[in-house]
Amino acid sequence: MKVFIDSADLDEIRQAFAWGVCDGVTTNPSLVKKAVDRRKAAGEKLNMKEYITQILKVAEGTPVSLEVTELSAEGMIAQGKKLFAMFNPVAENVNIKIPVNPAMKNEDISHFDGIIATSTLADEGIPVNCTLIFTPEQALLAAKAGAAYVSPFAGRIDDLLRKRAGIQFGKSDYFPADGLVQKDALLEDNGIISGIDLVRQCVDVLEMYEFDTEVIAASLRNPRQAREAALVGAHIATLPFSVIRDMLKHEKTFEGIDLFTKDIVPEYVEMLK
Numbered sequence: 001m002k003v004f005i006d007s008a009d010l011d012e013i014r015q016a017f018a019w020g021v022c023d024g025v026t027t028n029p030s031l032v033k034k035a036v037d038r039r040k041a042a043g044e045k046l047n048m049k050e051y052i053t054q055i056l057k058v059a060e061g062t063p064v065s066l067e068v069t070e071l072s073a074e075g076m077i078a079q080g081k082k083l084f085a086m087f088n089p090v091a092e093n094v095n096i097k098i099p100v101n102p103a104m105k106n107e108d109i110s111h112f113d114g115i116i117a118t119s120t121l122a123d124e125g126i127p128v129n130c131t132l133i134f135t136p137e138q139a140l141l142a143a144k145a146g147a148a149y150v151s152p153f154a155g156r157i158d159d160l161l162r163k164r165a166g167i168q169f170g171k172s173d174y175f176p177a178d179g180l181v182q183k184d185a186l187l188e189d190n191g192i193i194s195g196i197d198l199v200r201q202c203v204d205v206l207e208m209y210e211f212d213t214e215v216i217a218a219s220l221r222n223p224r225q226a227r228e229a230a231l232v233g234a235h236i237a238t239l240p241f242s243v244i245r246d247m248l249k250h251e252k253t254f255e256g257i258d259l260f261t262k263d264i265v266p267e268y269v270e271m272l273k
């Protein structure tokens with residue numbers, strides 16, 4: 001499984017690439033806002049174009065998702081083309097993130113605008129990461145439209161299931177991949193019993209029909225979800241910086257290094273001088 005960093009924070013991206021474990025970057029408007037707010041709070045004046053250029057250079061050789069902000073098909077296509085023309089020449093690693101469905105309500109008429117934008121950009125050779133996927137059928141239609149990537153949001157499905165059941169939870173709380181029973185009933189949303197189950201079903205459908213589209217398990221908030229995404233065959237997990245770091249932690253590793261350090265004999269250290 002490839003590991004992407006889910007961040008627009010240049011310092012985090014630099015660090016994750018320096019660790020040598022990062023295979024790409026995903027951003028979204030909320031992550032860009034977080035990074036920009038942080039820089040502004042530190043008194044920095046930000047040049048957005050220069051900032052994104054730096055991200056692309058750090059990630060050279062690996063894909064970087066840049067998201068559109070328009071919601072109509074025409075607007076997303078125009079922005080997608082502009083983003084690609086402006087930034088792909090930097091390091092030839094840009095893909096355009098398009099919401100699978102930009103409608104905000106059932107009554108809206110724009111349900112297919114994300115699919116139209118995806119297929120139009122894909123037809124023009126612009127790779128698309130189709131985002132905000134909450135069902136395998138959304139992933140299927142995005143793949144049929146030519147998306148290079150689909151991003152099922154695991155953590156947000158878990159949020160939805162817990163909220164409906166009235167369970168108090170923190171953003172990074174673990175939700176069991178095999179679902180949660182409450183009052184003798186398995187929590188589910190439209191046949192999806194957990195965020196990882198959503199990822200699994202997306203992978204199964206796309207692999208069954210041999211799409212080239214890669215599944216990016218997104219909205220993962222803890223190392224255990226990253227492990228489970230790997231176990232269900234996600235091609236990619238996009239992870240916050242803190243989760244990538246926490247994947248290395250274990251109390252017995254800390255204890256073991258403490259014990260080994262205490263046992264070092266001077267002869268061994270001398271030999272290595």
Ligand code: E4P
Nearest residue numbers: 006026028155156218219220
């Ligand atoms: C995916 O690309 C999104 O940026 C992200 O994973 C969303 O995560 P969140 O639900 O923790 O905000």
